[in-house]
Amino acid sequence: MPADSSAVRIGLILPDVLGTYGDSGNATVLSKRLEWRGIRATVLPIRLGDPTPSTLDLYVLGGGEDDAQALAADYLRKDPGMQRGAERGAVVVGVCAGLQVLGHTFTTSDGVSHAGLGLLDMATKPGTRRSVGEVVVQLDPRFGTQPLTGFENHLGVSTVGLDSVPLGKVVRGTGNGDQTEGAMRGHVLATYLHGPVLARNPELADLVLGWVIGHPLPPLELPEVELLRQERLARRRAR
Amino acid sequence: MQVTSDLPLRTRFAIAAARTAAAVSRATGRGSGGMIGGRVALKLDPHALRELTRGRIVVLVTGTNGKTTTTLMLRRAVETLAPVTSNGDGANMPDGVLSALAANIEAPFAVLEVDETYLPFVAAQVNPAAIVLLNLSRDQLDRVGEVRKTERELRGAIARLPDTTIVANCDDVLVASAAGAGNHPVWVSTGQTWHDDSVACPRCGRAVRHRPQDRMQWDCLCGLARPKPDWVLNDDYLSGPDNLPERLDLNLPGRVNATNAALALAAAASIGVPLSQAVRRVRSITAVAGRYQRVPYDGRAVRVLLAKNPAGWCETLPLLEPGQPVVIAVNGREADGRDLSWLWDVPFERLRGRRVIATGERATDLAVRLRYAEVDSTAQPDPLEAVASLAEGPVELVANYTAFRDVNARLGDAS
Numbered sequence: 171m172p173a174d175s176s177a178v179r180i181g182l183i184l185p186d187v188l189g190t191y192g193d194s195g196n197a198t199v200l201s202k203r204l205e206w207r208g209i210r211a212t213v214l215p216i217r218l219g220d221p222t223p224s225t226l227d228l229y230v231l232g233g234g235e236d237d238a239q240a241l242a243a244d245y246l247r248k249d250p251g252m253q254r255g256a257e258r259g260a261v262v263v264g265v266c267a268g269l270q271v272l273g274h275t276f277t278t279s280d281g282v283s284h285a286g287l288g289l290l291d292m293a294t295k296p297g298t299r300r301s302v303g304e305v306v307v308q309l310d311p312r313f314g315t316q317p318l319t320g321f322e323n324h325l326g327v328s329t330v331g332l333d334s335v336p337l338g339k340v341v342r343g344t345g346n347g348d349q350t351e352g353a354m355r356g357h358v359l360a361t362y363l364h365g366p367v368l369a370r371n372p373e374l375a376d377l378v379l380g381w382v383i384g385h386p387l388p389p390l391e392l393p394e395v396e397l398l399r400q401e402r403l404a405r406r407r408a409r
Numbered sequence: 410m411q412v413t414s415d416l417p418l419r420t421r422f423a424i425a426a427a428r429t430a431a432a433v434s435r436a437t438g439r440g441s442g443g444m445i446g447g448r449v450a451l452k453l454d455p456h457a458l459r460e461l462t463r464g465r466i467v468v469l470v471t472g473t474n475g476k477t478t479t480t481l482m483l484r485r486a487v488e489t490l491a492p493v494t495s496n497g498d499g500a501n502m503p504d505g506v507l508s509a510l511a512a513n514i515e516a517p518f519a520v521l522e523v524d525e526t527y528l529p530f531v532a533a534q535v536n537p538a539a540i541v542l543l544n545l546s547r548d549q550l551d552r553v554g555e556v557r558k559t560e561r562e563l564r565g566a567i568a569r570l571p572d573t574t575i576v577a578n579c580d581d582v583l584v585a586s587a588a589g590a591g592n593h594p595v596w597v598s599t600g601q602t603w604h605d606d607s608v609a610c611p612r613c614g615r616a617v618r619h620r621p622q623d624r625m626q627w628d629c630l631c632g633l634a635r636p637k638p639d640w641v642l643n644d645d646y647l648s649g650p651d652n653l654p655e656r657l658d659l660n661l662p663g664r665v666n667a668t669n670a671a672l673a674l675a676a677a678a679s680i681g682v683p684l685s686q687a688v689r690r691v692r693s694i695t696a697v698a699g700r701y702q703r704v705p706y707d708g709r710a711v712r713v714l715l716a717k718n719p720a721g722w723c724e725t726l727p728l729l730e731p732g733q734p735v736v737i738a739v740n741g742r743e744a745d746g747r748d749l750s751w752l753w754d755v756p757f758e759r760l761r762g763r764r765v766i767a768t769g770e771r772a773t774d775l776a777v778r779l780r781y782a783e784v785d786s787t788a789q790p791d792p793l794e795a796v797a798s799l800a801e802g803p804v805e806l807v808a809n810y811t812a813f814r815d816v817n818a819r820l821g822d823a824s
Contacts, residue, residue, distance in 0.1 A: 192749050192753040237614035
């Protein structure tokens with residue numbers, strides 16, 4: 171448990187800028203999965219103009235449009251609370267634009283290159299066509315056993331460098347663009363998958379919560395979630 | 410049916426073929442005929458839209474939410490001047506627009522709802538007298554794409570229409586940016602509070618400043634700023650440049666419909682309908698394409714509402730009658746958008762303590778969202794079976810696009 175407070179503090183980073191694709195739901199999922207196990211949790215939305223505290227336990231970033239993504243990266247570089255938190259070992263989860271922002275650099279569709287936050291060894295460039303649709307990923311066995319399911323909608327093609335590892339191998343869809351998907355380094359994890367990804371993939375949610383708490387969490391039975399996984403994984407061949 | 414006018418032969422032939430296709434579509438039960446008819450006509454005569462609007466006064470209504478309602482309101486108001494043709498069925502792609510134009514080739518006015526992504530194509534063909542631009546927010550991201558791209562395309566289309574009056578919501582940053590490209594803007598302040606898609610400036614990408622001391626004011630360092638309104642909706646009163654505040658007193662519920670009415674009335678005034686006359690006509694509307702009215706079904710009184718994106722839900726949640734059970738139908742077909750992540754941007758937490766049933770083809774996605782919102786719900790994939798499983802009495806049924814369409818068709822058949 172975090173030493174400085176009895177509740178796990180989850181920072182929802184710039185939901186007003188990186189909130190286009192429903193990824194704020196990841197913060198909801200994380201906090202409820204803690205509460206339902208008797209661990210208190212609070213979600214703190216950090217909006218544009220708010221300082222980012224470096225003392226939070228977990229930071230969540232979502233997807234956004236090109237302009238919004240550049241604005242977010244610029245803001246977070248100048249106000250590096252989250253990066254300081256990550257240096258301390260706080261957990262960071264980024265999705266889509268959030269993934270790209272966590273890398274060293276990203277190039278937006280207008281050809282302009284932007285500096286990222288450098289929490290992941292990753293670089294992103296625009297691809298030739300947008301990848302839109304359901305994705306299935308075979309997770310690296312170090313991170314879990316169940317396939318990831320999610321929905322991707324991005325132009326970016328990301329290359330993971332030697333200092334980070336992809337989350338797994340793409341079975342259906344595009345992911346990073348080279349048959350890998352997402353990236354991880356230490357307790358910083360990123361993916362292209364919406365859904366939200368942690369609602370559809372409870373094993374991944376509990377992996378990052380285990381990092382925060384310091385030990386694996388007991389299972390949580392949610393029949394709706396199991397049914398949703400069956401439906402989405404069964405339809406992976408349909409568009 | 411005989412097409413009697415001075416239309417070119419090719420257009421007349423295209424319309425006749427379209428009517429045949431529409432009749433076949435209706436007879437075989439495939440659809441209402443609106444879309445297929447238009448599609449056939451546009452294939453046979455690519456200039457059919459231009460030909461069918463020559464010499465007519467055309468007003469286009471576009472935006473993310475409220476198009477069908479605003480189109481009906483404007484149509485009712487303009488009908489006080491002369492006959493109007495309109496696509497009241499919500500078929501708002503080019504083929505649906507063309508079907509509406511072909512359905513009544515004598516009407517001097519056409520009031521047409523147009524899908525926001527097709528507005529540039531349609532507007533270039535029909536040379537509209539006015540365009541009503543309601544609002545722009547995220548919707549069906551996998552089909553429509555990002556809303557900022559839609560804004561850029563609308564801005565370009567409006568810049569190419571120097572003579573067109575643009576009636577637009579100045580409290581919506583994306584709308585104000587697009588409409589500002591026109592030479593004749595009419596700005597309407599509606600008190601809109603959805604700003605979640607306009608934090609980054611659509612012109613320069615910097616942060617738009619929404620001033621907290623006066624929420625309606627906003628500006629950006631690049632110079633884009635809230636235009637001064639010509640019309641202001643204040644509570645239920647609408648004031649324009651030439652009139653005293655007029656009470657709307659609508660029969661349709663909610664602030665959202667007062668907003669739609671404000672835009673429709675400002676547009677009606679721009680083509681010469683006096684405000685008090687227009688308000689009376691708009692007030693007489695009690696239902697819009699199957700929405701808002703209570704329909705009897707198996708002992709239940711079902712009110713069907715459409716909500717297909719977070720901004721739409723934001724307006725719909727306050728309309729739900731306290732204490733009544735809520736059935737929520739969600740599909741994920743192409744026309745709905747296949748990515749349902751947006752359900753997590755809807756504050757379903759407000760339904761805690763109510764009886765809620767998740768239904769539709771993607772009922773399970775919704776059931777997971779409701780579970781995490783700590784709303785007790787059950788799942789039943791068939792919307793009308795969900796209604797029938799409730800106690801007799803009033804039921805609120807909220808559906809997204811194709812679910813709404815299917816439910817309405819089945820309720821129509823049942824009654």
